[in-house]
Amino acid sequence: MTDTPHLPRTVRGKRPAFHPTEGVDEVMSMVVVLAQEMAVLRERFDTAERVMAARGIDLATEIESFEADDDVLRAREQALQSFYDRLFYLQRQRRSELENKYSDEAFVETLDKVATGDI
Amino acid sequence: MLNTFQQGEHALLPRATHDERARQNFAKGLRGYIQREVLPGLTPLFSGVSAKARAKGDELATRHDVRKAMRREPYFQSYAGLNRTAQELLWLSVIDAIEHDWNRLSAEVEARAGQGGELRIPENFDVPRYVTALDIHCMPGGYASAADPAQFAAGALYERGVYLYAMGYGGPFNDGKGRSVCNYLLKHLPGFEPARILDMGCSVGHSTLPYEEAYPDAEIWGIDVGAPLVRYAHARAAELGSKVNFAQMNAEHTDFEDGSFDLVVSHIMLHETSGKAMPKIFEECFRLLRPGGWMVHCDLPPFDLMDPLTQFILDNETYYNNEPFWGAMREIDQVSLAKKAGFEADTVRFDTAPMVIQAYADESAKGYDKDAASAVADREFKAGEYAPGGGWEVLIARKGA
Structure with missing residues (x-):
């Protein structure tokens, strides 16, 4: 068993600028990451609904009819x-x-x- | 057709949590989306850009002219920026999983020492500069990353990352290229029964393992300059029941004896070498082959028959995905290079080895049903997509008997 290493998360080599206005590349990448996290949450919730359904609770329908x-x-x-x-x-x-x-x-x-x- | 292809499970595959898997899925889906829905806009964009240039008396005659004009266009900027981000997220989503699954993974790698085929990793090894100068295809740390003392993380990262990059088109074990070349050889060289096969630049052995199935009696070696890759390749092969041998070696000058192989192959290796290394690799292939043996490199076809827009789109990998040799390699006359290395002139040729995705349709792997596999097989892949042309280009040459 070895200690968990800190693997690199940056890339050797200059990242090109794609958008001419400074900062837009950064904003765009942040937007995509946020979209990714939204997809992650959605998928997690979908799993939650399905797990509940497997246990006999129709969460999806209950949510729709929730007053x-x-x-x-x-x-x-x-x-x-x-x-x-x-x-x-x-x-x-x-x-x-x-x-x-x-x-x-x-x-x-x-x-x-x-x-x-x-x- | 929705792409629900899932990678084949095995003990060496980094196990992701639910959220990590969802992030990986997002990166894979995003790549597919960009290629399907965003990339096609570059063609009409270029029509307008080139018409405007022509009106001013400028002809966009080369891929470099096209790049200069296109990179000013906001639509292209979005496309290229998004593509880069998708690539970065793909690797990051896997790194998280490797770190969190580290203890299990490292134990699994360790447990396979001494199993399967031979593994040779020399004490001192010079990894060529063309592999370390930039992190190729933006894979953090690169092929020879020393970030983990256990020295296999780059292999685990490549194993999962490349599956996502290929969006599963290479099959559940990402062995599509190897299978394609094997099928090609079995079809075009019937009766050829290599006793010893070398796969150069084998990475984690994705393409190496199919040779065992095609030529069950052969002794097979996979070599790569990355120690973490061959260590992982060996463990992965052992896990998958393979006896393929792996070694850290440089394809420019291996440790093998003259005339000791019947078949020397490579898959997407040459474009990650250099202008200086490539002739040496061809000479090394010639040296290693027995008379009558074949050299087959499965890689990128030359630019010469492509229009400037297609060249430009393909060349985006050079500029935006840390593939420094991608464009330059396509300008090299590989046929001449092979002849110069000594291969029989009338045997040297480029050909296409068709993709084999339909071969997976009958397998139990998740997502690879007949309809989905056929949809990929029937699709007309265009420049900028994975596997443009729907097959793999092979450069094939024989050493005179």
Whole structure:
């Protein structure tokens, strides 16, 4: 028995840039990985349904006929809205910048002022 | 037709968890999807791009001209980027499984020491630079990775990764290329009964094992420059009940004696060597063969009869999949090279060994039913897909009697 090695996960050789805008390659690969994880979860849930079915519980049908009561509806809607907040955290930041008139110029100006002791 | 081909189970195959398997399945399916649904868009894209170039007085005459024009196109960028990501995810999904299954796997490899055929791994061995300069086909660590002291992980990674890469088209034990060449030899060289067979660049022995079935009385050797590959190949072969021998050797200069083989073969090896190595390999094949023996290399056909778009699509492997010799090898006159090495001029030729996917239809392997196998067999494979042309190109040559 040997200790589990840490196998390499990076590749010798420069990875080409495919998209001309910097960062898009990274974003694209992250999107595909997220899609992969979504497929993984879907498949896992599919297995769960089938395991339950084999034990006599028709989870798929029960899910379809499930009636959410008011408490469930509220809890789910809250979860959904919180998810949007997390998903669109950057849009929220951008909006606040528009509303507060934050700018790159103002940012640099602040750095200067802090450095020179103006504020 | 849905591809539900499943790899044949054996003790040396990394066992994935449910989620790891799903990730691997995603990578395999993504490759198929890109080839089926995204790749075809490159043809109309190129029509527009070349028309625009022509209107400006530019002719996209070579694959390099095509590349320069196409890589500015967002559709091509998406295609190539997605293809690369699919390749990367394929390996990563297997590495996870190997690490988590490590204790079981290493015990299984260890248990096969002394079983099966011979295994020769020398103390000191220089792995050629063309194999180590880049991680070929983006396989992290490469063929000769030293990341695991037990020295078999690269083999386990290749075993599962290549199955996913080939999307199962090579059969449950990924031996399609070897079987194709064997069928070709049995058909075209009836009565040829090699007593000793050498498979160069054998990796984990995918293509080597079928020779045992085709020529049951032959002594068979598989050699590769990667120690983890031949160690894994030996264990895998023993597990599958094979007596094939494996050794870490360089195909440019093996340790075998002059005239000691009747048949020297290779499968997708040459395109992972170099312009300097290839002539030496042909000379080594000549040296190793007995008079009347045959050399067969199953690899990429030359570019010469292909249009620039096809060349460009095939050549994407060079630029985007760490296959440094892929394009250059297709420009080499392999027939001349074989003649120069001494092979009988009128026996040197390229031919096609058809894919054998239908041979798996009757097997009990999961997913390989008749309809699915026929769908692959009947499919017209195009450039950029796995196995363009639906068969394997073989370069065949005989040493004069």
